[in-house]
Amino acid sequence: MVARITTPHSIQRALNYNEQKVKKEQAELLHAANFLKDVEQLSFYDKLKRFSDLINLNERAKTNTLHISLNFHNSDMLSKEKITEIADEYMHKIGFGEQPYLIYQHHDSGHPHIHIVTTNIKEDGKRIDTFNIGRNQSEKARQELEQKFQLVHAKGRRITAEDIRPVSQKIQYGKSETKRSITNVLDYVLKNYTYSSLPELNAVLKLYNVVADRGSENSRIYQNNGLIYRVLDEKGNKIGVPIKSSLIYSKPGLKYLEIKFQENETTKQQYKQSIKATINFVLLRH
Numbered sequence: 392m393v394a395r396i397t398t399p400h401s402i403q404r405a406l407n408y409n410e411q412k413v414k415k416e417q418a419e420l421l422h423a424a425n426f427l428k429d430v431e432q433l434s435f436y437d438k439l440k441r442f443s444d445l446i447n448l449n450e451r452a453k454t455n456t457l458h459i460s461l462n463f464h465n466s467d468m469l470s471k472e473k474i475t476e477i478a479d480e481y482m483h484k485i486g487f488g489e490q491p492y493l494i495y496q497h498h499d500s501g502h503p504h505i506h507i508v509t510t511n512i513k514e515d516g517k518r519i520d521t522f523n524i525g526r527n528q529s530e531k532a533r534q535e536l537e538q539k540f541q542l543v544h545a546k547g548r549r550i551t552a553e554d555i556r557p558v559s560q561k562i563q564y565g566k567s568e569t570k571r572s573i574t575n576v577l578d579y580v581l582k583n584y585t586y587s588s589l590p591e592l593n594a595v596l597k598l599y600n601v602v603a604d605r606g607s608e609n610s611r612i613y614q615n616n617g618l619i620y621r622v623l624d625e626k627g628n629k630i631g632v633p634i635k636s637s638l639i640y641s642k643p644g645l646k647y648l649e650i651k652f653q654e655n656e657t658t659k660q661q662y663k664q665s666i667k668a669t670i671n672f673v674l675l676r677h
Contacts (some may be wrong), residue, residue, distance in 0.1 A: 393462040393545045394481070394533050396525045398454045402442045405458040405508045410435055415676075416518070417499040418506075422475045425491040441491050442443070448516035457521065459507040464543035467503065471496065474505055477536055484532035486519055499575075541677045562600040564622050564630050574639050575599050579630045581643060587656040592648065597623065602632065603634065618645045630664070 412418035423430045426441055448453045460480060461574050465467060469477070478494045492509035511519040533639045562572045576599040586592040593602050600623040606612035612619060619633040620643075636644040 392464075392467075392477075392533055392537055392542045393523070394529050395460045395462070396521075396529060396572075397458045399456050399458050400523065402446060402508070402510060403439060404458045405456055406435070406439055406442070406493075408458075408470070409493070409506055409508060410438075412495065412497060412499065418495045418497040420493060421460075421471055421505070422494040423491075423497050424479065424494070425489065438493060442510050445512040449512045449518055452512060452518045454521055455512050455518070457507075457509050459509070460504055461507070462502060462504040465502055465540050469503060473540070473640075474503070477540055477542075478505055478507060480539075481532050481536060482509070482531075484535065485524060485528040487511070490519070516587065527541050536666075549595070552570055561598070562622050564600075564624060569622055569631055569639065570617060570634050573601055573622065573634055577620070577639065577641065577643055580652065581641070585655045585658055587652045587659060589648065597627070600624070602629065603636075603648075604629070616645050618643075618648070 407510060409418060413420060415546075419428055420433075423433055423438070426433060426437070428437060446514070451457070461481060463474075474496060475494060479488075482488050482490070482492055487509055490509050490511070490513070492507050495506045495508075497504055497506060512522055513519065516626070533545065536542065562569075562576065576596065576636075580592070580595050580599070584592075584595050584597060589603060589605070596602055602621050603625055604612075604619050604621050605617070608614075611617075612671075618636040620636065621629045621633050622631045624630045636647075641647075
């Protein structure tokens with residue numbers, strides 16, 4: 392199990408993200424903890440008001456929202472009830488068991504995962520300290536839950552073919568919002584692949600019907616070292632409105648990528664000799 396915690400600037404933004412997924416039938420709300428109504432009776436404004444009422448008790452707090460994702464391996468084979476049980480225990484273990492929180496299961500990627508939205512502002516207006524919560528409370532909770540529920544361990548496990556299968560479906564133009572779809576693909580690819588050039592990066596992005604485009608050499612984008620991202624159709628043709636890298640949250644422009652290229656090239660070297668030795672052995676044997 393892999394746990395990721397982010398602290399958005401707005402509870403409404405975190406809530407909107409998940410509710411839009413539900414609206415598009417890409418997610419469903421599994422559980423609403425410490426709310427005054429059952430899940431089926433909660434409107435969007437009921438959810439927002441419950442969080443906002445607490446947040447308004449401490450207007451000085453710089454951090455008031457947590458957006459957590461719990462990611463499971465495909466072989467874990469978990470029911471909705473078991474996922475909810477794991478999420479509830481996780482929230483108690485990190486100190487948020489008494490807080491209101493919403494558990495959404497997402498269905499838009501190749502592995503089972505849930506998103507949890509909550510606030511760290513308590514009923515008395517005091518805030519739950521979130522400093523190093525990912526490294527301390529969350530990491531301890533992850534290890535305990537992996538043991539209890541016999542989940543695939545995140546730490547120390549080798550990457551397998553199952554892990555590198557696409558976590559996001561290919562973008563189908565017109566069926567989802569372009570900027571959000573491209574962002575989802577980039578969030579995964581930029582972090583998990585060891586690309587060391589733009590062609591190498593595009594070789595991966597094209598698996599998801601996305602391409603990073605510098606434009607022609609005479610274009611303003613190319614001359615200004617700009618970069619845009621485009622959606623591709625099933626035949627590999629560029630389609631739709633291009634998205635500037637500066638408009639994407641992580642700002643994956645050319646300068647950002649050039650730094651990643653250098654880092655990844657260094658990372659590749661440590662595997663180079665072992666790969667060469669393996670290839671030589673196979674060739675000699677046959």
